[in-house]
Amino acid sequence: MSPASSPRRAQSGTASRILDVAEQLVQVHGFNGFSYADVSAELGIRKASVHHHFPTKLDLAAHLIERYQRRFAGALARIENASPDAQAALASYAALYGEAVRRDRLCLCGMLAAEITALPRALRTRLRGFFDENEAWLARTLERGRKSGALSFTGSPAAQARLLLSALEGAMLVARAYRDAARFEATTAMLLAGMAARQRRRGGRQR
């Protein structure tokens, strides 16, 4: 099988490996915190070779955001399929972020949101697209949970989705200062527990 028949968008092995390394570097150090030299050193190639695949740093950023969003969308779709239970779906969603925290990473788009002034207008729009997509997925899941009686929360599903996304991004951010993944997990658990439906009369599992 030729590389050209890859699932989506033919891309040389090197380009893909550059994206892997750059993604990690951005999530750990920020867009302004890494250089082409870091990427090339990690891969054992020269800086010029990196520029061959991604001429400018903003080209690199654009591809990073695009790939990240595409992968995230895939993960969300898989969760939706695998978890008819809305509460379980939310827990899986949070676990997605938890894995990044465990690897000392911030969400790629969260990091870029902090450094937004370094990005041109086009990339800012793409960044919003990522958050929009996440919020839409969360809103759908929340609505499903509310209808099934598994979830209980204030306001509209869309508004609650925004809050949920913000809380998770913030929990990742703050957890960095403590380098403590457990802290993130605990905060996330609280968040989800807070919107689990609390049954008052029937003897459901009330903790």
Add this chain to the structure above:
Amino acid sequence: MSPASSPRRAQSGTASRILDVAEQLVQVHGFNGFSYADVSAELGIRKASVHHHFPTKLDLAAHLIERYQRRFAGALARIENASPDAQAALASYAALYGEAVRRDRLCLCGMLAAEITALPRALRTRLRGFFDENEAWLARTLERGRKSGALSFTGSPAAQARLLLSALEGAMLVARAYRDAARFEATTAMLLAGMAARQRRRGGRQR
């Protein structure tokens, strides 16, 4: 009155103005996103003059964190005095962050948490100190609200305080992508509404 008799820590006018400018630059562009040249240009002095007051960029960062935390602590104390009502205190707390958002800024310590790998161990500790202090204040306020019956939330006040802080930091972060202060305000309002006590039987103001 001589400058030496300033409220705390004698500091020349220039040093203070450097901190003002640097603080804004960090909150808007990040620690890795500004330079001594930016600071000096804004103040109309030379780079060497900035280095005279703060020899290294990390010296500058240390003073920024220290001053920010001191000012924040002052603001929290004032809120505590002015608002016997816990719910009002939390709203004032959120408004503190809201003002930063309106000026296109991230919380100084939130931004530095994102760029934590650029900071030496000592500064990471100071950063944690800021978050610890905020969480402690929030936990006290939450406990007060719960006891008075004004607030209702899951888990311990300390755990809820962490969640609240994370959510606010995250809401600031995400709001940057949209450059929309209203988005932050709405998310904050939801957050506070979610833990306002919902009276079930007495005809309290239920929306």
Add this chain to the structure above:
DNA sequence: GTCTATAGGCAGATAGAC
């Protein structure tokens, strides 16, 4: 596609005159 070589600029930081 990778390399060597290099341009051109800006970064953080220092020495020493005024």
Add this chain to the structure above:
DNA sequence: GTCTATCTGCCTATAGAC
């Protein structure tokens, strides 16, 4: 305390050989 001048190094990016 501010200045001029300068150092050294790294940054992003490009030209052109292999």
